[in-house]
Amino acid sequence: MSEPRFERRQALQTALLAFTQQPLKNAAIALFNTLGYHSDKTADFGNSAEEFLGNIERLSPDNLSFKRSHLYAEKWLSCAFLFQLTDDEIPVLATPPNLFNEAQQLMPSEIESFVFLAIKLDGETWSRTQFASITRELNRRFPMPAIVLFRHGQLLSLAVIDRRVNLRDSSRDVIHSRITVIKDVCCSAPHRAHLDILSELTFSALIGERKQRPKNFRDLYDAWIAVLSIQKLNQRFYTELSCWYFWTVKQVQFPRGGGGEVAQRNAVAVIRLLTRLIFVWFIKEKKLIPAELFDPTALKMLLKTDPAAAGDAGNYYCAILQNLFFATLNVERGALRKWATTGSGMKNDRLIHSVYRYKDLFCDAQAALDLFAQIPFLNGGLFDCLDREVTERDLERHPELKAIANQEGNGLVLRIDGFSRRAEAQAMVPNRVFFNGAADVDLNTDLGTKNKRYQVNGLFDIFARYQFTVEENMPLEEEVALDPELLGKVFENLLASYNAETQTTARKQSGSFYTPREVVDYMVDEALLLYFAQAVAVDDQAAFKQQLRELLAYTSDGNPFAPEITAGLIAAIEALRILDPACGSGAFPMGVLNKLVQVLRKLDPNNAQWRAQNRAHLEANYHSLKTIPDLVLRDEKMQHAEEELAQFDRTFSHHHADYTRKLYLINHCIHGIDLQPIAVQIAKLRFFIALIVSQQVD
Template identity: 40%
Template sequence: MYYLKRDKLSEILKEFDPKDTADGSYYNAVLQNLFFATLNKAVTEREFAKLVDKRDIKTRYRYAEMFTISEEEVLNLFRPIPFLNGGLFECLDKEESTDGIKYHLDGFSRSDKRFPNGNFKHRAFIPNAVFFGDDKNEGLIPLLERYNFTVEENVPNEVQVALDPELLGNVFENLLGAFNPETQESARKQSGSFYTPKEIVAYMVDESLIAYLNNVLSDLDEETVRQLFEQEDLPESLVNDHNLCEKIAATLRCVKILDPACGSGAFPMGILNRMVEVLEKLDAKNKASHHDLKLHLIEECIYGVDIQTIAAQISKLRFFISLIVEQEAMDLSKPVENYGVLTLPNLETKFVAANTLIGMKKKKEGDFVNSLFTDPRIDETKQELMEVRKEHFYAKSAYKKKELREKDAKLRAELSKLLQDNDEFAPEDAIQFSQWNPYDQNASSPFFDPEWMFGLSKENGGLNSADDGYFDIVIGNPPYVDSETMIRSGQEVFRKYLKENYSYAEGNWDLFIVFIELAKKLTKINSIFSYIIPNKLISAKYGTKARSDLKRNDIIEIRDYSRLNVFTSADVYPVTFVIKKSNNPSDISPKFTIMNDIKSPQFSNNIGDVTLITDNSWDICFYNTDVFNLLMKLRTNNNVLKNLGSKVLGAATVNEAYLIKDKLKDSSYLPTSFKLINTGTIDSFISLWGIKKTQYIKGQYNTPVINKEEVKLINETRFTQSSNPKIIIAGMSSTIEAFLDVKGEYLAGKSTSIITDTIENLKVYLAILNSKVVHFYVNQIYNSLKMAGGYLNITPEIIKNIPIPLEYKNSKLIDIVNLIISNDSPSYYIEELNKVTFKLYNLTYEEVKIIDVDFSLSKQEYNEFEI
C-alpha cells in the first residue's frame, strides 16, 4: 500500500522521518485520517474539518498542516479507498468531565496545546518509530511485511502459507495479558480466557448443528444429516429432493445461536463459515450469493457477548472481513456507487460487551418481548425501539446513524420510565435499561438480557416460559477462573451474587460451572448447548450439582482432550460436551470419547443405562468395556469406608497450620512432643520422618517436632487425635500412600488425611489403602482431577468413598500387615497382600490382569489360591 511505503510518505508529509520518536505525523495525518475520515465516510462526502470547536464531527479530515500537499490533493490521495461503514472505523474518543470541564481522551483532535513536557493535551500521539522502527527496534510495518496475508479464514482441513484472520484470536489472547490493568480497558485480569483451536471449534459447531437438525426435522434421518456435514457433495438421498433441501435450508436460516463468552469470535466465525458451506450445498439453483448468505446469517442467526469490549470489537472485525472477502472487484469509475463495494452492516446489536452472568430482575414472571403489559404504550415503545435497531443494522451515513442513535436513546428513556411506572421492574433495573447504550463501543454493560439487547423472545412466550430459553444453540469456551483467583482479585461481591442466583455454584466452584448453568437457561427446550471446559467438571466435588442436573438431559457426547496440549499457554486439561436440554431424556446413549489427537478419537464408550453414571464422578465412563465393568463391580459390589464407622478427617485447618508452624522446632524427638509429618515424608506402610526432609509452609526441616502441650493449646481435639492410633495418608501423590501410627507419636501436617478406629480395623484399612486394587480404582475414578505429573490431591472425600470388601475383616490380611511393618524388605509380603486383596474383592483372573499386567501367578495358580 502507498500508505506503508516510507519513501512515498516523505513526498506528502512535512519533514517526515520514519525513525523519529518525537514526531507522530504518520499516525495522525495518515492512519487517523484513513480510518476515521475515509473508511468511515462515503466517497463523495469527504472533506476537511473547518471549525476548530467542532470536535463532535469525527468523520472529517484533520492535520492539513502536516502535509506538503494541498487539502484537495490529500482528498484525491484517499479518494480510491471505498467507504466500508460497519462501526469498525468510528473514532472512539472519550469525553470525561472534571470540575465542569470536558476533556477528550485519545482524541482525533486538531488542538495543538501541549503539556510542559511537550506532549499533546488532547491529541493522540504514537511516534513514527513505532511503525517503521529505529536503530534498535524493527517497527510494526517491517514486521508485517515479512508475512503474506489473506482475508479468507482457513478451515481445519486446509492450510495456506499465509496469516488468516484466525490470527486475530491468537493476538487477542496475548493482548488480554499485555494491556495495562490499571486502565481497566483490556486486561485479562485473571479472566481465564483462552483461544480454542479451530479443529475443536469445527467439531463442536458440526455436532451442535447436526443435533439441532436431528431434533427439529423429525422426517430426516440422522445418517443423512451427518453426510450433509461430512461429505463434500450433497448426500445422494437429497440430490433429487429439492423440497427437503429447501426445508433443511429454511431450518438453518432461522436458527438462533449464541456464544455467551465470544472472545475473538472463534465460534461465531466457525458457525458462519460452516452454515454457508452447508447452505451452498443445499441451494442447487445457486440463488443466493455468499455475501447475501453471510449477511442473512449475521443479521438473523448469530449473536455474541463478552464482558471485554476489545473482544466484541475483534469479533465484529472478523465478521467484517468475512463480508469483505465476498466483494466483487472495485470499479473506480463509480465513486457515487462506492466503486461497487457493498458497505458493511452495523453489528452493535449483534456482538455486545456485557456481563453475561448478571441478568435483569423482573418483578413479574414473563417475557419482556412477548408479554402483554397493562400499559399498551410499553409494547408500542418497545416495538418502535426494536425497529430502530433493525434499521440501524443497515444504516450507512454518519448522519443517519446519528439520527437513529439519538432516537434509540430517547426511546430507551421513555421505556425505562414506563416500566418503572408499570411496576414491571425494580427502579434501579429500569434505569439500567436506559443507561445501556449499544453504540458505545468503549463501555461494557453490567448486565445481559437477550430480550432487551437482541430483541429475542422465549420459545413459548408469556407466563409459561420461565423454564425455556431464547436460543437453539448456545456454544463457546467460557472463562476458567477458580474461587481463589476470584477472591484474590476482589470479586467477592460478584461471587456472592452468582452463588445466590445459580444453583450449580456450590463449594469452591470455578466460574465455568456457572456458565454451564447459564447455557442451559438460555437454551430452548429440546435445543443444544456445547462448551469446551476444564475436565474438572468430570470429578470435582464442586461439579456434583452440575453433573446431577446435566444427567437429567440428553448427553450426546463428552470428549476428553485432557491428554493433549490443547491450550499451549494454559495449564488446563479440557473436555467438550454436546448436550440437548430436555425435560424428559430420550433413549440416547451418552457417548464418552477419549481423543487420540486433536481431531481423531482413540475410542468411545456408549453408556446404555444413564443411571450407571453417578454424580460423584464421570471418569468411569471414559474407559473401554472391560475397565468400565471392573470399576462398576468395585463400586457396586462392596461397601465404602465412610459407612463402616471410621472417622476420616482432614489433618489441620489453614489457621491451625500456621499456628503449628510458629511452634515447630527442628529437634530430637522426645515423648513430650509429636513428630510432625507431611506429604513427602509418607510412603506406603512407612514413615520417612527423619530420613527425608519435611517441607511445611515454605519451611524445610530434618526432624520437625512440636511440644504436645502447645498442640493442646492450639486445638484440643487435634491433640487427642494425634495421641491415638491412626492412619496418616499423604495429600498430594500419584497414588495413595499411607502408614500406621500405632503409638500416637505423629501430628499430621496440613496436606494430609487421617483415619481413626481400632488397631485391628486400622491394619485392615492400611492393607486395602496400599493395595493395587485401590491404587487402580482411585487413579481411574479420579483421573480428571490429576495435575501435572499425574499427581492427585487425595482428599478426605476420596478416602471416604473408597470401596471396602464386604468381608474385609480378614486375619490373614492383618498378619501380612504386621510382617510388612516389621520387615526391612517387605516386597514379598506386599505381593502376598495384593493376592489376598484381589480375592477379597472377588476378582477374576482377567480382572486382576487389568489391574496388574505383570501379575506373577498363572490363572490356575490364582484360582487355587485361598484366603
C-alpha cells in the first residue's frame, strides 16, 4: 500500500527545497531517493561540461563526439552522473550487466537500465525544445536511456526519453523517440500539478496504481511513460471539465437574445464562456493577467461579497469576468479604460462595452482599476461583447428577433452576453460554478451512466490542479502540461452537447472530429513536400525529395541544401498560400505554422533571407501603388504602405526571430474557413497564443 498522496507531496516539497541549499549532486540524489529510486552503481565523469562529455566520449566504443551546440555545453555551470538503476534494484533478479564492459568502456547496447544525470544551466528561462535537444544528444552516446534533471535558476525540469528497441536490429534502440519534460518546477514553491506528477512517479505510487511491483526494468520504464502520458493528462482534465460543463449549464441563465430553447442557449453560452476562460488561463501563465483575479483570498478583499462563500450570488461573473473580457482585453490601455457613468435612468454609455460596469460591487473601485490596468489589449475577437441594438433592417430580414429582444428606452436590444446594469438584461452565473462546485450530483443522463453520483469541482479549482503551457506540444517533444491544442479538443468534444434534437450524432453531423497530432504532422509533410518539389526547379527530383524529407523531419538538424536551393525554398515559403477549407479549431493550420517555423530555422538561422524576402514583397506593393490614377486614393494607400514598411522594420529589429517568422507566416501564408464561427475564433486564439510564446513580455 502506498503512503497517502499528501505525505508524498510534503516529502517532495522538502526535497525540492534542498536545491536552494545543497550542491546539485546531493540535492538531485536526495530527490530521486524521495521518489524511491537509488543505486550504488555510479561513476565520476567530472562536474564540468568538457570533463564530463570528454570522459564519456573516451569511454564510448565508437569514439563518436557529442555535438556541443546541441547540448548548449557553453551554458553548463556544473553536471553530475548520479547513478545507474538496473533490474536488480527493482525485484531480485539475476545480476544484470553494469554500465561498463571489461575494457571499462560503455556497454554498446544495454537498454535494460536507466542512468540518472543532473545538469545545472546558466539562466532561468529555457525552452522545452532546448531541454529536448540536450536530452536527445546525451542519449545518442549512452547505451541505455538517460533521465536528465536540469537546474536552471530557481527552477527544475526533468526530461525523460521514451527509447525503444529497434524492431529490425535488436542490438540498436530508437533514439528519435518522444521526449517528455516536466518543466519549470519551482524549488521553493512548486505548483500543485508538478507535485502531483512527481508524486505519481514515486515507486510506491506506481505499485499502488498497478497493484503489483514492476517486475523488471522495462515494466518500470513503461510505468513511467504511462504516468507522463499527455493523452492521459488531457483525458483526465476533459473528464473533470465535462462533468463541470453538464452541471453548469443547469445552473446558469443567459439572456434570451441568444435565441433557441433555454437549455440550448445556455449550452452555447457556457461553451463560449469556457473558451474565453481557457484562453485567459493560458495567457495568465505568461503572467499577462494578475493571478489575484482568480484567487479567493484576494477576491475577498476586492469584492464586497466574498465569491467563494456566496455560491448563489453572481457578483464574480459580472464584476470580474465581464469587466475583464469586454472592458479590458477588448480595450486599449490608457484613458479609454474607465468606469461607466453613475446615476439612474438610461445612460449615455448604454451598449458601449468598452467601459467598466458594476462599480458598486467592489470594495475599492480604484484598486480594481489598478489590477485591470496591468492587462494588455489582447483582443482576438473572442472578447467582443455580443449585445447589440436591433435595427429596422435586422427586423425586416429576421422578424423573429422582436420576440427575443429587450425593449430598452425607445429601441430594441439583443442581449446575448448580458453586459448591463439592468437586472432584467443580465446573465446570471452563480459563483459556485467557479469556486467550490457541488457534491453528489446526478449527471447520468448527460454522461450515459447509471446510478452514479458525481463530485463536481468549481472551474478554477479544476484549473488549479493542472499545469498550463502556452507552447504547443510537438510530435517528438512534449511538456507534461495542458497546451493550447486543448482549446480545440474541448470545443470539438463539447460540440454535440448543444444540439437539442440529436445530441448523440451532432458531432458526426457537423464533421467536428479532432485530428490527432501525428496525423496532422503527416498531412503537413506531404502537402509541403509536394509544394516545394513543384516550386523549386532541380535536376535530380528523387534526391531533392529525400533532402526535403530530411528538412521537414523534426529529428534532423541543419540545412541539407546548397545556397541557391536554400534561397529558392525561402522564396517559395514567402509565396506559399495554404488554405484549410474546414479548419475547425485549427489543427492543420497550426501544424503548418509549426513546421514552417522549424524549416525557416534550418534554412535561415539568422532570419536575414526571410526578412529580405518579406521586405521585397512590401516594397513591390508600395511601388505598384504609384500607378493608381486617383491622386487622393494613391496618397492614402501609399501613406498606409509606408507605415506598413516602418512597422515591418520595427518588428524585425525588436522581436525574436521566431516571432517575426510566425507573424509573417500567419499574415500572408496561412488561411482557414469554417461553418462554425466559434471554431474560427478558437483557431485565431491558438495562433495568437503561438505569437505570445515567441514574444518578449514587456
